[in-house]
Each structure stands twice: as structure tokens, then as C-alpha cells.
Amino acid sequence: MKNVTEFRITVSQQVLDDLKHRLQNTRWPGEADGSGWAFGTSEAYLKNLVHYWQTSYDWRKHESLLNKYPQYIADVNGIKVHFQYIKGKSNNAKPLILTHGWPDSYYRFHKMIPLLTEGNQSFDLVIPSIPGFGFSEKTALSSEAVADLWKVLMTGNLGYEKFYAAGGDISMNVTKALASKYAEVVAGVHFTDVGYPMGQEDPATMTEAEKQFAGFVQQWWYAEGAYAMVHATKPQSLAYGLNDSPVGLAGWILSFINAGAPAEIIEEAFGGRDALLTNIMIYWVTQSVSTSMRMYKADAIAQWSGAQPLKKTNVPAGVALFPREAQFPKEWAERSVNVVSFNKMKEGGHFAALEVPGVFADELRNFFYSIK
Secondary structure, eight states, rough: SSSSEEEEEOOOOHHHHHHHHHHHHHOOOOOTTTTTTTTOOHHHHHHHHHHHHHHOHHHHHHHHHHSSSEEEEEEETEEEEEEEEEOSTTTTTTTEEEOSSSOOGGGGGGHHHHHOOOSSSOOEEEEOTTTSSSSOOOOOOHHHHHHHHHHHIIIIIIIISSSEEETTTOOOOOOOOHHOOOOTTTEEEEEEOOOOOSOOOOOGGGHHHHHHHHHHHHHHHHTTHHHHHHHHHHHHHHHHHHHOOOHHHHHHHHHHHHHSSOGHHHHHHHHHHHHHHHHHHHHHHHHHHHHHHHHHHHHHHHHHHTOOOOOOSSSSEEEOOOOTTTOOHHHHHHHSEEEEEEESSSSSSSTTTSSSSSHHHHHHHHHTTTOO
């Protein structure tokens, strides 16, 4: 490995004591009678979660679990990138980079590590924190710029001649860019979503199924898409409150998780209550919520500046459509990626790696080992 140093998470007790003080002194805003989750994150639910956070959640326990697998900091084109690196047990292990989204983190994949590194069909897993997120440098980059870094990380810092990549949510754009720009070194890609109609498509070229999907997306955007518009336009205004209040941070993150999962299964959909809080803690202890949101602004600036759309390539692509994701038709995926495998999954949602890690691990293994 080149320009890589070992890393361990060691959060100071002062940070944890300060968190405890802030949680104890939360000024609750109140909520409309009977509103539940209809106005955003339920205050009743959040109060219950914060009580658990204060009385039962153990960061030191989870810090130790986060340090279970090897972690490193790489200097990639002058930017410090945090990543986990776990070698597969088989002789023919395939190098695979897994990229998280928002509002999660590299922690999204922790349940899948043992599932993907054991057995005869295993992977050398590289699980980075996107710059601006978690323990990487607090530098917000566009998705395409992140893809540029990943190519250097995999081929330069780690020395792989070819590698595989998977992503969804924000990392869908990163993974698309890898396939489009670096087809000579990217052997295959996998997605759980492939982007959404944004009104730029010619309706005459769209199938009936695509038009129905576009209508659904428009309706969803008006109901649930405010977070993305704020991130893409005024992330700094929001950052002051989220970086100062752990309850505010939790409320904002939970609001988006709820957009992809019914309130009654919100914890299950994210892998459990402790998983919810560990993910929130990663944002809190690194003070990275501001730069994480700025990635949306960076992507928006790239789009507004007239950057050319990424070209579709011949890199083999697998797509897994989970039942609680927006149900796009196969032909929509085929517009932007070379779909050679399209599977409608029987269970799971937006955070499938946390909710149904075994199902997702099998999907990745079956796909990547079916291509050369």
C-alpha cells in the first residue's frame, strides 16, 4: 500500500461528556396533537430514542466494534480518505469497493463484512468514508470527483489492476461515474437504484412504465424531497443547528430514514436501535454533517455549470430492486448502465445492507462472480 497509514477511532471523553450535557439540556419544540410522523420526525419517538441514548447506548462498546476491522487513512490526490480494508479468505478474492450514501456512513456495510470475506467466493473489501463524511477529510466533493479519488485509491494506493464497485443513494452517482470514466479498470458495477426522472427526458422516448415511474417520483419529491433541496441550495444555514444539537441532528437524519421506511419499522429498517445511534454518533463525533450535506451542493454546482452527462459504458452492471425502494422498470436502468442482471428482491429497503445483509451479500456475490 502506498501513502497509507493505520487508523483507530479514539473519541475523547470530553466529547462524550459534552454530548451528555447537550442531550440533558435539549429544548423540545413540541408537536401538533396526533401528528405522528406527518410533520417530520415524531417528537414522541425521538424523546424515547434520546432517553435510550442517554441511559442505555454505549459508545465505547460500539467504538470497539468499529475498530474490530482494519482501518486506514490514505493520501489520495492530497485528500485524506478514511477506509476499512478487509482481505477475503479465498485465493481468487475479488477487490470490491462499497460506497455509502447519506444519511448513513461507511458503517452501513459492517454486517456484510464477514459475509463477503469468508468462503470460496470472497472479496477484498474496501469501504471508504466519502470525503466530507465521518473520519475522512472535511472536504465536500461532487460524485464525479469522488469517483476520481476511488480510482486512484484502488489502483494507486492499493495497487489493483482491476476492481469492482457497488453503491446506491449518493454513491449510485459515484459508481456510475467509475464505470463511465474508468471502464478500463472497473470490471463490474452493482446498483440498488439508478437515478430518477427529473423532467429532462423526452416523453416520446419513454415507455409507459417509465412514465408511471416518473409520476411516482414527482409525487415523492414534493412530499419527501425537501431535505435534498435544502442540501443542494442552503446547506450552511441548516448546518448551524445540526452541528450544535445532537437531537436536531438525530431528528433530521431520522426524517429521511422514515421517508424510506414506515415509522413502525424504522429501527428494523436501519438494522436496529443501536445501529441508528452509532450512525448518528459518527456524524456527531466527527462534526461532519455540514460537509456531508455540501456534497449535494457540489453535485448541483457541477450540474448547473453545464458539465456533460456521463456516457453509458459497456461495464457489466447488476441491479437489485428492493421492495421499499422506488420501483423503477428495467428499461429505466438500461438508459444509463449496461444491465446484465436485474433482480427484484423479496425483502428489504433503502438500507438493505443493514436490514437484510445476508440477502444483499448473496446478491453481490452471485452477480460479481457471474462476470469476469
